[in-house]
Amino acid sequence: MTVITGITRGGVEWTPSFVITIDQERCIGCGRCYKVCPREVFTLIDRDDLDTIEDDDDFDDAPGMVMHLADALDCIGCAACSRVCPKGCLSHQPSAVAA
Ligand code: SF4
Ligand code: SF4
Structure with missing residues (x-):
């Protein structure tokens, strides 16, 4: 697999x-990833x-905000968020070059 690279x-x-x-x-909803992301x-x-994990009783009880991927395809792969x-x-992972 040929992955996307930069120079x-x-x-x-x-x-x-x-x-x-x-x-x-x-996630504790601190917003650090949001603030550092250039995209x-x-x-x-x-x-x-959240509707994707509504069957998890423990998680349903957790208060507050949580980060969500609004547009993962806008990521440039800088890894600053992590x-x-x-x-x-x-x-994270590298991505294959589109055919
Ligand atoms: S994913 Fe983002 S909002 Fe959630 S804990 Fe990590 S830095 Fe904070
Ligand atoms: S790796 Fe992607 S999501 Fe993370 S800070 Fe960089 S552009 Fe934003």
Whole structure:
């Protein structure tokens, strides 16, 4: 598989690591990832609005806000969000070059 790569001004090749998922059970809604992200990837939502994990009783009881992937395809793979997340919620991986 050929993955997407970039090149620095100094000519060094690097491999972007794109955000794939947020562990919303671990997320504390601190907003650090949102603030550091240069793109429109994240949005904060109310936990009550989550419908994907509504069967998890413990999680349903957790109060407040939680981060959500609004547009994962807008990610440029800089991984800054994971450097600032205090809970290790975000997972990343390189992406294949589109055929
Ligand atoms: S990897 Fe960079 S662009 Fe992608 S979501 Fe994280 S901070 Fe935003
Ligand atoms: S930085 Fe981590 S804990 Fe904070 S809102 Fe983002 S995903 Fe949640």
